[in-house]
Amino acid sequence: DTGVSQDPRHKITKRGQNVTFRCDPISEHNRLYWYRQTLGQGPEFLTYFQNEAQLEKSRLLSDRFSAERPKGSFSTLEIQRTEQGDSAMYLCASSVKRDWQFFGPGTRLTVL
């Protein structure tokens, strides 16, 4: 098994721009999760997919955030009109059933 992959690894953008991140889960993992981690804190849950269905969204996920998982494979997380407060590490994880969640390397976003 290859691990969870995320692209890009780093993204620097200007305030107000839109950004999109991609996550490829471990093959045959039907559950996919997005988390956000700010400096000095543990990761915080953003949203969760089972196959292509988005089953839960955190209140952290404002209207500027949208996530998709077409065909139940890879997922994308888009942030519109980025703000400096969006600067963080965005982590993706996948799992089978309620088992180990395996995390990708993350995308570090810096909003100038």
Add this chain to the structure above:
Amino acid sequence: GIQVEQSPPDLILQEGANSTLRCNFSDSVNNLQWFHQNPWGQLINLFYIPSGTKQNGRLSATTVATERYSLLYISSSQTTDSGVYFCAVGGSNYKLTFGKGTLLTVNP
């Protein structure tokens, strides 16, 4: 939601020493994982341990679900053990709730 508290927040050791990290949680859980976050931010799975005891080399973990705590033991620590250790728990839903972590520094 579930609250997770980790202690100590910081720990400094000499190489070769042993240590115990603690994770307390506020409700019954279906999932508990320990992670080591390396300097590049990658979360490395250590244990999936909602209950019981497991060992992997110099590391072992024990979760007492009825008393809502878990312990991570590191024996004969090495400089490469340095980093942040996170405990994360999952309840009846699927999301993990993380503690704030323990920053471990192992000096040569």
